[in-house]
Amino acid sequence: MKVIKKMSMTMALIAASATAAFASGQQAEEISYYEPGASIESIVVDAAGKGQVGNWGLGNEYEVQALLTKYGQPTTYLSQAFDMDGFDDDSILLASAMTYNELGLVKNSYDGGYSYGEGVSYIDMNDEGVAMLEDNLFTTAAFAAENPETVKAFIYASMKGWAYACENPEEAAEIVFNYGSSVSPEHQAYMAEQVKKLVETDTMGNMVRDYGKMDEAAMAQTLELAKTYIKLEDSVAASALEAMSLEDVMDASYWEMAMGSSGAFSPEKSEVSIQLKWLPQSQFMGYYVALDKGFYEEVGLSVNIIPGGGDIGETTAVYTGQVDFGVTWVSNLIAANAGGMGLLEVAQVYQRSGLVLVYKTN
Amino acid sequence: MKNISMDREKISTILYPLMFGVFVIAMWQSEALHFLMGADTFTLPLPTRIFTILTENLPKVLLNTKATLMVAVGGLVLGSLLGYLLAIIASTFPKWGMGGLSVVSAFNAVPIIAIAPILNNLTKDFSRDPNIRSMLAKTLVVMITCTVSMSVNAYRGFTELKPFSEDLMHSLAANKWTIFTKLKVPNSVPYIFTALRVSVPASIISAMVSEYFAEYIIGVGRMIRENIVLAQYATAWAYIAAAFVIGITMYVLLLIFEGICMKGRRA
Structure with a gap:
């Protein structure tokens, strides 16, 4: 990457001697970071005006689009890769990042990090009032109706896992790392x-x-x-989305009964699997802890955790019955149900949005 | 007598595949296909539903189709020209020509999903407009794919001549340029089409895959991916249908073009 950067700088110098206009454009790009005290509105307006707001798309873009709309900007964005190279090389000025993942990579200097430290700042979707809830726990409405005890037992043990993981994040990160990790132990610990x-x-x-x-x-x-x-192009799905209410996507009763129970269940189906939204990492530490500490066994369940990654469709995997439970973002579940999947959220693990827009400061 | 049987043959070569196609669509629409495959109408929506989505969103589908076509055709033309040029160079210097082409064909072994992100990064300084620089990156990916098949095939066209034809030209005191234009280039024409029969479908596939990695979100391939991730299978199938139309149209055009160019050669 450094070599490429040098090459592009040399090219910029050659261009500078050729045309003054082009050179001024290049120079403006070099120093266009934001003042630490700059208002969020001015940053969003500037980055959007330059067309340099990034997001991964694929259903992760709605909060960013809501923020752009809030500040009167068009909702277009650059397609961001799953690394932060676009942010690093300044092709993206305002880059999407999850607090627990990309933000850590940008700031920290461990293996895979970009070492920006205090040289970056970020816009929090929660503070901006455009937060959408992310990682949940879901199954199909049909599975929940047929296996209520299994669902309750799974919620009970999983939430016990989450409680333990939040109390002991360092240990949880280690457990996740041992179950097969895509990232370094330091990054797992940061993520936890x-x-x-x-x-x-x-x-x-x-x-x-x-x-x-x-x-x-x-x-x-x-x-x-x-x-x-x-935005759905399928008119049938679009009108289903329009008419959707919270009852169509969630049912709190399983969680309420599970949490109010003594922890004794008689699961209808004892061998169950859960499809994660992404690779094995502390994002899902509650489930790995519950498995590792035997919380699932205690409630009579034998659980298989299936990691995601790439274009794994966790909603489709649960819908087709390949797996019984899944972790997805609420917006993805809403889109899937608009298409007619009949999925049901039974617990909401993440209580706030983890999405931020990160930018470099002068 | 001969003409009638020829016509019959022609009709049957078109009719049988067409009948098979109609049969499959009938099976699909009547859900017999779903029964056989154990699928449901959610992951494999009915043709009528797919067609409805296509017609309701025609402007958007056409916009994405145009973007994919421009990349596929642009890369195909550039890659084929470059490949032909490489073949000329290789056949002019036979000592290292074939070895050089082997190195070029090694590029073909690099998967598109590896080349596409690299070219994305390399083209970032090309334009401030993400649509334009993405277009360039995608076209380059297609170009690389198409260069190889053309260079290897055209090289064979330049070297695998009719026995003694080159010696005959030499004995008639033809110079190198005459041998090239009167013997080698005409001899390479069937090989060009052999290459294109591989490159045309490959250009569409590589255009669609490189759209996955492009900075600017556009194209039939990207829309298939976006919709599948959002579990919008009917819409994804509408774009798959669009990709199908692009592929078939380009291939039929190639066959027609080949028929014109090869008239009287393969009888």
Whole structure:
């Protein structure tokens, strides 16, 4: 990467001697970072005006689009790769990052990090009022109706895992690392610390101790933003989305009964599997801890955790019955149900949005 | 007598595949296909539903189709020209020509998913407009794919001549240029089409895959991916249908073009 950068700088110098106009454009690009005290509006307007706001797309873009709309900008964005090279080489000025993952890579200097440290700052979707809820726990409505005890047992043991993981994030990170990790142990530890914050704090910044609780207000905001920003070309699915209510995507009763129980269940189906949204990492530490500590065994379940990655469709995997449970973002579940999948959220693990837009400061 | 049987043959070569196609679509629409494959109408939506989505979103589908076509055709033309040029160079210097082409064909072994992100990074300084620089990156990917098949095939066209034809030209005191234009180039024409029969489908596939990695979100391939991830299978199938139309149209055009150019050669 460094070599390429040098080459492009040399090219810029050659261009500078050729045309003054081109050179001034290049120079403006070199120093266009933001002042630490700059207002969020001015940053968003500037980056959007230059067409340099990045997001991964594929259903991860709605909060960013809501933020762009809030500041009167068009909702187009650059397609961001799964690394932060685009942010590093300044082709993206305002880059999407998860607090527990990309933000750590940008700031930290461990293996795979970009070592920006305090040289970056970020815009938090929760503070901006455009937060949508992310990692949940879901199954199909049909599976839940047929196997209520299994669902309750799975929620109970998983939330016990999350409680333990949040209490002991370092140990949880180690457990996840041992189950097969895509990233370094240092990054897993960083991730565990950050995920703990998302699991234990709501969108308004209040402490949450009821792991997996479904916050109606935050869910309602998620659905409302989803209806505004999920654009479906299929008219049947689009009208289903338009008419969707919270009852069509979630049912809090399983979680309430599970958490109010003594921990004794008689599961209808004892061998179950859960499809993660991404690679094995502390983002999902609660499930790995529950498996490792035997919490699933205690409630009579034998659990297989299936990692995701790339274009794994966790919604499709649960819908087709390849797996029984899944972790997805609420917006993805809403889109899937608009298409007619009949999925049901049974717990909401992340209480606030982990998405931020990161930018470099002068 | 001969003409009638020829016509019959022609009709049957078109009719049988067409009948098979109609049969498959009938099976599909009547859900017999779903029964056989154990699929449901959600992951494999009915043709009528797919067609409805296509017609309802025609402007958007056409916009994405145009983007994919421009990349596929642009890369195909550039790659084929470059490949032909490489073949000329290789056949002019036979001592290292074939070895050089072997190195070029090694490029073909590099998967598109590895080349596409690299070219994305390398073309970032080309333009401030992400649409334009993405277009360049995607076209380059297609170009690389198409260069190899053309260079290897055209090289064979230049070297695998009719026995003694080159010696005959030499004995008639023809110079190198005459041998090239009167013997080698005409001899390479069938080989060009052999290459294109591989390159045309490959150009569409590589255009669609490189769209996955492009900075600017456009194209039939990208839309298939976006919709599958969002579990919008009916819409994804509408774009798959668009990709199918692009592929068939380009291939039929190639066959027609080949028929014109090869008239009287393969009888």
